[in-house]
Amino acid sequence: MQQTMFPLADSMRRLGTESAFVVLARARELEAQGRSIIHLEIGEPDFDTPEHVKEAGIASIRANRTHYTPAQGIAELRDAIAAYVKRTRGIEVSRHNVIVSPGAKATIALTLMALLNPGDEVVIPDPAYPAYRSIVTYVGALPVSVPLLESKAFRFDVGTLEAAITPKTKMLVINSPHNPTGGILTRDDIAGIASIARKHEILVMSDEIYNRHCYDAEFASYYGLAGMPERTILVDGFSKAWAMTGWRLGFGVYPKNIADAVGALMLNTVSCTATFVQDAGIDALVGDDRPVQAMRDEFRRRREVLVRGLCDIPGVKCQTPGGAFYVFPNVSAIERDDVKLANYILEEGNVAVLGGSTFGPNGKGFIRMSYANSENNLREALKRMRAALGRYKP
Numbered sequence: 001m002q003q004t005m006f007p008l009a010d011s012m013r014r015l016g017t018e019s020a021f022v023v024l025a026r027a028r029e030l031e032a033q034g035r036s037i038i039h040l041e042i043g044e045p046d047f048d049t050p051e052h053v054k055e056a057g058i059a060s061i062r063a064n065r066t067h068y069t070p071a072q073g074i075a076e077l078r079d080a081i082a083a084y085v086k087r088t089r090g091i092e093v094s095r096h097n098v099i100v101s102p103g104a105k106a107t108i109a110l111t112l113m114a115l116l117n118p119g120d121e122v123v124i125p126d127p128a129y130p131a132y133r134s135i136v137t138y139v140g141a142l143p144v145s146v147p148l149l150e151s152k153a154f155r156f157d158v159g160t161l162e163a164a165i166t167p168k169t170k171m172l173v174i175n176s177p178h179n180p181t182g183g184i185l186t187r188d189d190i191a192g193i194a195s196i197a198r199k200h201e202i203l204v205m206s207d208e209i210y211n212r213h214c215y216d217a218e219f220a221s222y223y224g225l226a227g228m229p230e231r232t233i234l235v236d237g238f239s240k241a242w243a244m245t246g247w248r249l250g251f252g253v254y255p256k257n258i259a260d261a262v263g264a265l266m267l268n269t270v271s272c273t274a275t276f277v278q279d280a281g282i283d284a285l286v287g288d289d290r291p292v293q294a295m296r297d298e299f300r301r302r303r304e305v306l307v308r309g310l311c312d313i314p315g316v317k318c319q320t321p322g323g324a325f326y327v328f329p330n331v332s333a334i335e336r337d338d339v340k341l342a343n344y345i346l347e348e349g350n351v352a353v354l355g356g357s358t359f360g361p362n363g364k365g366f367i368r369m370s371y372a373n374s375e376n377n378l379r380e381a382l383k384r385m386r387a388a389l390g391r392y393k394p
């Protein structure tokens with residue numbers, strides 16, 4: 001098809017992209033040429049969705065639960081989510097606070113659209129999951145970056161965070177455990193952030209999608225802090241904990257008036273989340289939790305393999321991250337241009353990884369690698385990287 005003469009909306013120029021999907025496409029091209037690539041670029045568990053969840057989805061289709069639902073989600077799932085929030089964060093919410101979505105990414109986008117006016121400032125960690133910045137700029141608001149520091153295990157300096165707040169700041173986005181670094185905010189960090197949010201009257205959007213992937217300490221939920229839910233939005237979902245990326249199921253928990261606004265956006269965009277997917281989500285929450293715990297334990301083992309292997313490669317410095325399923329090694333002693341180095345590792349080493357600066361300027365000199373891949377593949381990837389980096393000429 002020819003290009004048309006009709007211009008796109010100006011706002012499209014403000015929309016970002018996600019390097020994981022771009023690198024995945026290039027890796028697939030190389031595979032089509034017959035190359036064997038190890039995929040450490042994409043953030044999705046390699047496990048199958050637990051059997052009982054799949055069975056619930058299949059039974060729902062067989063029962064002809066294949067029609068529209070209310071835009072906010074079915075009452076039974078919203079109740080199950082409210083109970084899950086109570087169980088995991090200790091906070092009492094009702095179904096009226098919960099909006100079900102086709103993935104946490106949709107929750108993030110519609111929440112930002114519901115709340116931001118042009119010119120509002122939103123404080124975002126740097127590096128961060130790219131969708132925050134992309135949608136903030138898309139709606140005409142202004143992202144303000146606050147660095148996560150390698151020297152602080154990729155946590156904020158709380159003083160620097162407070163200095164970034166101006167009278168125009170409407171919201172702060174936090175994400176712990178964190179993509180792309182695997183860093184975790186401590187209880188002291190979240191208490192410090194809460195007192196800043198209270199003092200400056202700002203909303204916090206807490207993306208806790210990796211809350212089931214904490215390896216060394218119990219998860220410290222920002223949403224779970226007493227007195228904060230009136231000024232906090234919780235983002236969570238099923239993709240990571242239940243290995244359900246392709247089902248598309250997430251949720252947000254909000255003060256009631258914000259929930260109503262996000263529900264109205266849901267109605268105007270997707271109408272609702274697939275009915276049988278929502279039914280499967282209920283089983284994920286109320287059914288056997290052992291598969292989720294088994295996946296977490298396996299991720300913990302793989303983390304050790306990957307960190308140890310990376311630390312053995314000359315020029316690579318890798319911390320042991322506390323959560324999620326990513327490592328964020330510092331490769332600046334080999335090459336400051338992380339995107340160039342990530343391309344080299346793919347083209348010459350047949351391992352797909354992401355440049356850290358694609359998550360924000362402060363990621364420069366780092367690469368992100370996901371350990372959502374088998375231990376054998378991780379060992380092979382380490383071997384290939386060691387060989388390729390040994391031949392690297394800056």
Ligand SMILES: Cc1ncc(COP(=O)(O)O)c(C=O)c1O
Nearest residue numbers: 043103104105129179237239250
């Ligand atoms: C921090 C973070 N939030 C949200 C999402 C979106 O997850 P989904 O839309 O699959 O629920 C991701 C996925 O990579 C993520 O890393």
